[in-house]
Amino acid sequence: MTTTVDRIAEEAERLTTTIAATDPSAPVPNCPGWTAQDLLAHVTEVHEFWGQLLATGARTDEDSESIEAAKVPMPEGDGAVEALVPRRQAATATLVEQLTARDEAEPLWTWFSADQSVGFARRMQLHEATMHRVDAELAAGKPLTPIDPEVAGDGVAQVIEVMHASAYDWIPEWATVEQLATLTLTPTDAGQPVEVEISRWGGALGRATARRSAPSSRDRCRPTPTPGACRTPAHPPTPPRSTCGSGAAASRSR
Structure with missing residues (x-):
């Protein structure tokens, strides 16, 4: 085996x-x-x-x-x-x-x-x-x-359960999240359909909040995992792109 x-x-x-x-x-x-x-x-x-x-x-x-x-x-x-x-x-x-x-x-x-x-x-x-x-x-x-079909199937689940879901780790506490759509993934060979919620976060960080937060340079601009990007966050890398501000897309399964 x-x-x-x-x-x-x-x-x-x-x-x-x-x-x-x-x-x-x-x-x-x-x-x-x-x-x-x-x-x-x-x-x-x-x-x-x-x-x-x-x-x-x-x-x-x-x-x-x-x-x-x-x-x-x-x-x-x-x-x-x-x-x-x-x-x-x-x-x-x-x-x-x-x-x-x-x-x-x-x-x-x-x-x-x-x-x-x-x-x-x-x-x-x-x-x-x-x-x-x-x-x-x-x-x-x-x-x-x-x-291998088993590996491929788990790879799809990994994208939904981990790669997409991990984007929520990088959303600031002061942001609001807006649901944009629900994507249904239906496997053609085995397994059950999975719904993926596609959302966008945004908002403005007020001056008082900014003074209280005072993020370090390390935390000020944290990488956002990007579905489809080649470099996966296998360790703290230089990401393909990073997001500081609003408009970053995120998704999670349900």
Whole structure:
């Protein structure tokens, strides 16, 4: 029986093999501005970060930030892909080892406030590796390797339950949320329809409130997860875009 951890390792290896045989400067269609080399560096960085989170038993923002601050820069220029391949393999080996050794319910820092567990990391890393393997095959112009139906179905659920829902973590307390529409997703093969509420937040922060709030520079402009954006919030990244103010879209399932 193929486990989630097995699939993470398989997808990461398939991605690496594909990129190693591809022009490192090849653009990644689903990730505007990224090259095949950037994609391999991203997956390497993600696996290093989560492997360290698990190995150290990180529980707080401070724990995750210290790991982020200590990361080793990715290689660049000629020969970067050749240097990244063994580094990615080592990072994935550590991640797989840590995930295998830990229980689903074990506490762990994650960027999703509703689920601070090893189980969240295991599920997220499966979809991270699968999504980016597809990105690698698109960059290489290769036929897409089919995704296991069970993984694909859970990937849709992950988008609804986590990626969209996490946008609510970034809405300021002073904002108001306006429902715009309800989207019904109906699977064609299995499962029940799911309704997704599409909303928009907005409002004005008064001067008195602003003085009381006095957010730090770190909190003043926090990234808003964007459905469809290539860089997922696997760790505190430089986001594809950030939102400070009104008009950000959010959604949640019901």
